Amino acid sequence: MSECPPPPFDGLRKLPSTIKFLEISDWNRVTSGKELTQMLCCLPKLSELTIKRCGKITGLGVVEQLKEEETDEALLLLPPQLQKLDIWDCPELSLRADSPYGGNGGSLQALSSLHSLDIDHCPKFLACYLPSPSSSGFPFPTSLQSLLLDGVEKLAPLSNLASLVNLQIWDCGGSEGAGLRRLLAHGCLSELFVTGTPNLFSTECCSEGTLEPSSSPSTKLQWLETDDVAGVLAAPICTLLSSSLTCLSLWPNEEMERFTEEQEEALQLLTSLQQLDLSDCNKLQCFPAGLQRLSNHCVL
Numbered sequence: 001m002s003e004c005p006p007p008p009f010d011g012l013r014k015l016p017s018t019i020k021f022l023e024i025s026d027w028n029r030v031t032s033g034k035e036l037t038q039m040l041c042c043l044p045k046l047s048e049l050t051i052k053r054c055g056k057i058t059g060l061g062v063v064e065q066l067k068e069e070e071t072d073e074a075l076l077l078l079p080p081q082l083q084k085l086d087i088w089d090c091p092e093l094s095l096r097a098d099s100p101y102g103g104n105g106g107s108l109q110a111l112s113s114l115h116s117l118d119i120d121h122c123p124k125f126l127a128c129y130l131p132s133p134s135s136s137g138f139p140f141p142t143s144l145q146s147l148l149l150d151g152v153e154k155l156a157p158l159s160n161l162a163s164l165v166n167l168q169i170w171d172c173g174g175s176e177g178a179g180l181r182r183l184l185a186h187g188c189l190s191e192l193f194v195t196g197t198p199n200l201f202s203t204e205c206c207s208e209g210t211l212e213p214s215s216s217p218s219t220k221l222q223w224l225e226t227d228d229v230a231g232v233l234a235a236p237i238c239t240l241l242s243s244s245l246t247c248l249s250l251w252p253n254e255e256m257e258r259f260t261e262e263q264e265e266a267l268q269l270l271t272s273l274q275q276l277d278l279s280d281c282n283k284l285q286c287f288p289a290g291l292q293r294l295s296n297h298c299v300l
Contacts, residue, residue, distance in 0.1 A: 002026050007039075018045050025052035033057040033076035040079050047113075048084040051076075060087075060125075061096040062110040080110050086118040087125075094128040095139055107139045114141050118148040125149075126156045155197075159183045171196035184219045184240060194226040195251065201231030219244050225277075227251035233263035242269050249277035256281065259288040 003026045022043065024036070033056065040046065051057070059075040075096075078085070085108075087093065097107060108114065117140065119125050126139060138160040140147065145163055149155070150170040158167075159179030165188055175197055183189055194200055221244050226232055229252045248270065259267070267288050278284060 017043075019043050020045055021048045022046055023050040023052070024054065025050075027054045027056070032073040033059065034073050037075070037077045040077075043079070044081070046079060047082060049078070049082055050086040050088075051090065052088045054090055055092065057090060058092045058094065059096055060093055062108060078108075078111065081113060082111050083113050084116040085111070085114060086120070087122055088118070088120040090122045092124060093122050094124045095126060097128060097139075109138070109141050111141050112143055114143055116146040117144055119150065119152060120148065121151040123151055123153045125152050126154045155200075159186070161189075162187050164189050166191040168193040169195075169197050169200065173197070175200040181237070181240070184221055188220055190220050191223045192221055192225070194224075194228060196227065198228065199231065201226075201228055201234065201237055221245055223247045225249040225251070229256065229259075229263065233259070233266040235262075235266050235269065238266040238269040242271050244272060245270050246272055247275040247277075248273060251280045252284075255283060257283050258286055264288040 001022070001024050027036075036051075036054070036057065040049075057074060057076045059072075060078070061075065062078045062080055095107060108117070137157055139156045140158070140161060142160055142162055144161050146166045147158075147161065147164060148168040148170070149172055150168075152172045154174035155169070155172055155178040157177060157179045158164075159182040161167075161183060164183070167183075167189055170193075178200065180200060184192075219240055221241055224232065224241070224245060224247070226249075229250050231237070232248075232250070278287070
């Protein structure tokens with residue numbers, strides 16, 4: 001549904017109740033959050049929702065029972081049965097930390113079946129998020145298996161996402177307190193992509209300290225792609241990833257000519273590494289030491 005007003009609600013209620021997929025785009029001028037909430041009330045089986053360029057929506061929340069009279073014009077309340085949610089190019093949209101009407105309206109915790117979430121170019125999405133007793137300080141439900149955050153100005157705690165398998169963080173800021181290192185140590189994360197997000201790894205090292213080997217379960221991360229060479233090639237992170245990481249792709253800045261001695265030593269801690277991709281290191285003058293142990297595998 002693109003560039004059109006919402007259909008009459010009486011007509012929507014007559015549609016088959018088995019509608020599962022809905023994409024809405026370019027409703028900047030014609031539709032408010034209240035109208036969209038009312039429309040979603042008519043689709044009890046909806047499981048996948050995509051929202052693009054809906055500039056009138058500035059607030060997002062969830063309630064277990066959507067009530068038309070309890071919504072304001074700018075607030076979108078999502079139905080709790082959603083399994084996949086994509087939100088793109090909504091520059092003023094921010095997630096409500098607490099329900100405006102009580103109950104489970106704050107954060108996305110009430111989306112207990114949500115397994116995939118993409119937030120793309122919504123810079124204020126987590127700007128209003130503050131830890132609260134009702135949300136336990138976490139914005140996203142533990143059911144998530146895939147999460148993409150692109151162009152979000154501030155990150156919120158992620159360490160509760162014990163079911164998360166794939167995490168992509170593009171061009172985000174405010175990485176302090178994201179809990180990435182704890183997520184790596186105690187979660188199911190196997191694929192991680194981080195770019196344009198300075199200090200995400202190094203901040204975790206400084207704030208959380210070194211995890212003792214005896215108390216830290218082995219990380220499950222197998223694939224890592226990042227431009228934060230200094231953050232990843234640090235002894236605490238490489239020690240944590242030592243037994244699991246098999247594929248590492250590094251995108252350093254364009255001026256990087258060599259690895260530091262500390263980075264080379266950290267790289268050698270990755271004893272499970274089978275593939276090292278340095279194909280974007282255009283000015284690299286020499287390969288890091290210790291690559292001879294990868295001779296039976298692959299260096300790009």
